[in-house]
Amino acid sequence: MASLSLKHIYKVYPNGVKAVSDFCMEIADKEFIVFVGPSGCGKSTMLRMIAGLEDISAGELSIGDTVVNDVEPKDRDVAMVFQNYALYPHMSVYENIAFGLRVRKMSNAEIHERVLQASEILGIKDYLDRKPKEMSGGQRQRVSLGRAIVRDPKVMLLDEPLSNLDAKLRTQMRAEILKLHAKLNTTFIYVTHDQVEAMTMGTRIVVMKNGFVQQIDTPKNLYLYPGNKFVAGFIGTPQMSFFEGTMTKNGDKVDIAFKYSEAKISVPYEQLIKVRPKYLDGKTEVYIGIRSEDITLDPDAVAASPYKIKVVISHIEELGDESLIYGDINMQGDGYVESSTRVIIKAGFQHEYLAGQVYEAAINIDRMHFFDKETEETIVPRLPEVNDVDCEVKNGKMHFLGTSLPLPPALVSCPEGKGNMLLPSNALRFDGELKAKVVSCEQILGKYLVSLELGGRRLFAVTDEPKEVGAAKIGIDCKRITLSVGEAKFEPMEELVRFEGTFEKKKEKVDTEVRGKIKKKDAINFYLGIQGQHFPAPEFIAKKVFATLAPREVFSSPFYYDFTPYDVTIGKEGVPGTVESIADYGDEKFAKVRVGDKVVCIRTDSPVSGQVCLAPDFDKAGVVEAKRGIKLI
Amino acid sequence: MEANKTKKLRSKRRVERTSNAVGYVILTVISIIWIIPYFYLILQSFRGEPGAYTTYLIPKEFTVDNYVKLFTDKSLFNFPRWYANTFITALFVCVIQTVIVLATSFALSRMRFRGRKGLMNLLLVLGMFPGFMSMTAVYFVLKEIGLTQSLVGLILVYVASSAMGYYISKGFFDTIPKSLDEAAKIDGASQHTIFFKIILPLAKPIVVYTVLTAFLAPWGEYMFSSLLMFGDQTKFNVANGLRQMLQRENIAQYFTRFCAGAVLVSVPIAALFIWLQKYYVEGVTGGAVKG
Numbered sequence: 001m002a003s004l005s006l007k008h009i010y011k012v013y014p015n016g017v018k019a020v021s022d023f024c025m026e027i028a029d030k031e032f033i034v035f036v037g038p039s040g041c042g043k044s045t046m047l048r049m050i051a052g053l054e055d056i057s058a059g060e061l062s063i064g065d066t067v068v069n070d071v072e073p074k075d076r077d078v079a080m081v082f083q084n085y086a087l088y089p090h091m092s093v094y095e096n097i098a099f100g101l102r103v104r105k106m107s108n109a110e111i112h113e114r115v116l117q118a119s120e121i122l123g124i125k126d127y128l129d130r131k132p133k134e135m136s137g138g139q140r141q142r143v144s145l146g147r148a149i150v151r152d153p154k155v156m157l158l159d160e161p162l163s164n165l166d167a168k169l170r171t172q173m174r175a176e177i178l179k180l181h182a183k184l185n186t187t188f189i190y191v192t193h194d195q196v197e198a199m200t201m202g203t204r205i206v207v208m209k210n211g212f213v214q215q216i217d218t219p220k221n222l223y224l225y226p227g228n229k230f231v232a233g234f235i236g237t238p239q240m241s242f243f244e245g246t247m248t249k250n251g252d253k254v255d256i257a258f259k260y261s262e263a264k265i266s267v268p269y270e271q272l273i274k275v276r277p278k279y280l281d282g283k284t285e286v287y288i289g290i291r292s293e294d295i296t297l298d299p300d301a302v303a304a305s306p307y308k309i310k311v312v313i314s315h316i317e318e319l320g321d322e323s324l325i326y327g328d329i330n331m332q333g334d335g336y337v338e339s340s341t342r343v344i345i346k347a348g349f350q351h352e353y354l355a356g357q358v359y360e361a362a363i364n365i366d367r368m369h370f371f372d373k374e375t376e377e378t379i380v381p382r383l384p385e386v387n388d389v390d391c392e393v394k395n396g397k398m399h400f401l402g403t404s405l406p407l408p409p410a411l412v413s414c415p416e417g418k419g420n421m422l423l424p425s426n427a428l429r430f431d432g433e434l435k436a437k438v439v440s441c442e443q444i445l446g447k448y449l450v451s452l453e454l455g456g457r458r459l460f461a462v463t464d465e466p467k468e469v470g471a472a473k474i475g476i477d478c479k480r481i482t483l484s485v486g487e488a489k490f491e492p493m494e495e496l497v498r499f500e501g502t503f504e505k506k507k508e509k510v511d512t513e514v515r516g517k518i519k520k521k522d523a524i525n526f527y528l529g530i531q532g533q534h535f536p537a538p539e540f541i542a543k544k545v546f547a548t549l550a551p552r553e554v555f556s557s558p559f560y561y562d563f564t565p566y567d568v569t570i571g572k573e574g575v576p577g578t579v580e581s582i583a584d585y586g587d588e589k590f591a592k593v594r595v596g597d598k599v600v601c602i603r604t605d606s607p608v609s610g611q612v613c614l615a616p617d618f619d620k621a622g623v624v625e626a627k628r629g630i631k632l633i
Numbered sequence: 634m635e636a637n638k639t640k641k642l643r644s645k646r647r648v649e650r651t652s653n654a655v656g657y658v659i660l661t662v663i664s665i666i667w668i669i670p671y672f673y674l675i676l677q678s679f680r681g682e683p684g685a686y687t688t689y690l691i692p693k694e695f696t697v698d699n700y701v702k703l704f705t706d707k708s709l710f711n712f713p714r715w716y717a718n719t720f721i722t723a724l725f726v727c728v729i730q731t732v733i734v735l736a737t738s739f740a741l742s743r744m745r746f747r748g749r750k751g752l753m754n755l756l757l758v759l760g761m762f763p764g765f766m767s768m769t770a771v772y773f774v775l776k777e778i779g780l781t782q783s784l785v786g787l788i789l790v791y792v793a794s795s796a797m798g799y800y801i802s803k804g805f806f807d808t809i810p811k812s813l814d815e816a817a818k819i820d821g822a823s824q825h826t827i828f829f830k831i832i833l834p835l836a837k838p839i840v841v842y843t844v845l846t847a848f849l850a851p852w853g854e855y856m857f858s859s860l861l862m863f864g865d866q867t868k869f870n871v872a873n874g875l876r877q878m879l880q881r882e883n884i885a886q887y888f889t890r891f892c893a894g895a896v897l898v899s900v901p902i903a904a905l906f907i908w909l910q911k912y913y914v915e916g917v918t919g920g921a922v923k924g
Contacts, residue, residue: 073819103821
């Protein structure tokens with residue numbers, strides 16, 4: 001029984017192929033986690049890294065409180081069930097189960113007791129004398145499970161354990177594994193390519209593709225709030241129908257136009273308030289996703305719905321209890337092949353539909369999904385990133401949503417006029433003077449999404465702490481907003497302070513005490529080099545760099561050292577730079593300092609100008625191997 | 634229709650029977666040709682009449698004297714000594730070579746290290762050069778360190794290139810699923826335990842093959858032994874020793890004894906084969922993985 005912590009884990013093979021990239025996850029004790037994805041997505045590699053069968057190229061893996069990157073598999077206290085069972089063919093079932101205990105030099109009496117107990121749980125007590133080849137696939141997989149549970153491991157790892165079984169046996173074993181999880185009360189990590197297995201078994205699911213984590217969430221949330229088009233298409237049977245289209249904000253309505261079709265619907269803006277504003281310009285193309293149960297041909301539902309599109313039916317698949325109707329929203333389209341106009345609709349048996357006929361279908365707009373056409377990421381995030389607010393600059397003040405704020409000196413050059421303000425959800429603070437109302441507060445992905453009402457408009461704030469429903473006073477962090485008035489546009493302040501640098505070693509004479517006398521002795525010290533300056537490398541950075549990179553790469557690789565504007569101070573020694581300007585946001589001032597060919601923003605209280613030196617606090621540094629983009633810290 | 638079908642079936646059977654008969658006749662002829670020299674050797678070893686060659690195959694007088702004299706008449710040729718020399722050499726070579734070959738094969742099959750592929754290719758290419766190419770050099774090296782006319786030197790020569798014979802057993806180890814090693818590793822086994830408790834029991838056929846080849850090679854080897862032991866009859870192996878019986882001056886008197894010696898040489902090998910043959914054919918990986 002243990003929790004697991006996976007921090008920025010990478011698997012890079014010697015030929016440069018990245019099998020797993022930046023895998024981050026916290027797994028709580030007793031969770032049932034499922035890694036799911038198509039072949040080659042890195043899910044098995046990740047599991048094998050947890051087991052210790054593959055080296056971790058970069059990152060940190062902890063089981064319980066122990067970092068186990070360099071711990072042998074046998075010392076990690078994990079057990080693993082393999083897809084091909086991996087039973088020792090020359091040993092009996094009893095010996096197979098007992099092998100791990102014998103290797104650990106347990107007494108024969110205890111081994112006997114444990115083997116009997118495990119075999120009883122799994123119903124293989126009568127087969128203990130048999131050899132694996134004398135057993136069926138299901139029985140062999142039970143033996144494999146027995147071998148895993150008999151050691152009472154902290155973490156159970158299962159690598160596609162049911163793939164080799166037939167459909168009926170798979171369903172049965174699925175239930176048995178769930179029962180086992182409930183009984184053993186231990187952490188399970190399960191790898192599968194079968195989304196049905198993932199949905200039915202996992203308390204949380206990790207969807208992976210090409211080595212990257214696409215989304216980590218509960219089965220229900222993955223289904224309802226897919227983070228990108230891949231997850232939306234991968235989870236759910238039949239697959240979600242995807243269309244191309246555009247969205248145009250038209251007063252308090254948004255017109256959604258489907259490409260390659262006449263179909264068009266108009267929905268209230270309130271429904272799409274979480275959509276990032278740039279997608280509502282009528283030009284930016286998006287993917288529109290609709291699940292088969294969120295669109296209906298039922299005449300009663302269609303009559304009652306204002307959101308209708310025309311569908312020509314190409315063919316119907318009967319499934320017994322329901323049927324899947326394949327159609328096209330393009331009247332000349334072919335619903336047989338997957339296309340940008342093909343639609344799949346679930347239907348009951350109350351009404352009969354005919355292939356070749358055109359019907360009206362009603363869409364459940366609450367359950368529509370929208371994705372960026374380029375990145376395929378959702379444009380309706382569960383934690384909205386930004387609020388789009390109309391505003392007017394007048395007399396040195398920003399007027400918006402029936403209230404106003406004085407412009408901070410950094411924005412005071414903004415011309416007067418009407419414009420708009422992009423207000424990130426993390427730029428709303430609960431310590432200001434603006435009177436608002438908290439409408440709701442829900443916990444999503446470890447953060448709190450607070451719905452606010454200000455001047456009759458809904459605003460979203462994301463906070464680390466829950467907020468009580470009712471009246472609240474809020475403020476705006478002006479360094480994070482984007483203000484556009486006419487041609488003038490004020491971008492938010494860059495909050496990442498990134499220095500390019502190297503990792504170096506120096507042979508130095510160091511005072512060492514030898515038999516009570518101080519003597520100079522040779523020692524090798526490590527330094528971080530930035531712009532010709534050398535900073536002693538903190539031990540945790542040096543350890544991490546050597547742990548994750550091959551020795552010859554350490555001194556030849558370029559690195560990025562990342563900080564926040566608050567972790568770098570302006571002093572007499574450090575990285576040389578030139579102050580270009582001071583951005584004064586009222587309560588905070590930041591110096592814009594040119595370092596090499598880049599400009600970084602540093603928090604400052606005193607007026608500074610000209611040549612300065614920047615002293616980063618390396619204890620708070622983020623370290624990235626620049627060539628391959630591997631995040632080390 | 635039915636009659637036509639039966640007719641066709643009958644004609645098919647007739648063709649099958651004829652082709653089988655032809656096959657068996659050819660195989661029988663080949664077997665006879667193959668077995669005649671052995672048959673001749675065994676018969677000659679029991680021949681009572683003196684002389685090297687006879688014009689008839691079956692001896693007129695049968696005797697076991699040839700066998701007895703091999704061990705009792707040590708005046709000119711000390712056969713028991715040669716036999717012991719050969720047995721000791723073969724036994725040591727067998728053990729050392731088996732260990733080296735299996736360990737090398739396991740390492741090359743299971744472990745990944747820098748230069749692994751290069752090493753494998755190098756060993757393969759080196760193995761292609763005939764051993765006698767280096768005979769003179771090896772002789773002088775051994776002479777320098779005083780190991781000529783010594784069984785230790787001979788054993789050293791035989792086992793020195795053992796690792797080059799890794800290919801077949803590595804190929805066999807490669808067929809044993811790696812997931813077994815991984816399962817054992819997670820179960821807590823060390824490489825040592827994996828090798829002895831998992832891989833070796835599963836690789837019995839190849840262990841037997843390695844043991845047999847490691848035993849056979851020095852048992853019948855002639856060239857290196859004659860070069861290294863030249864001038865000291867007491868260190869000869871059987872191949873080298875028996876060759877002495879066929880010298881022009883000895884052949885008339887010792888030919889039948891030579892035949893008896895040759896029969897005795899093949900006894901341990903035959904026994905070894907009979908003992909180990911069941912492992913030779915037994916496939917053991919059934920049930921290891923999906924089946």
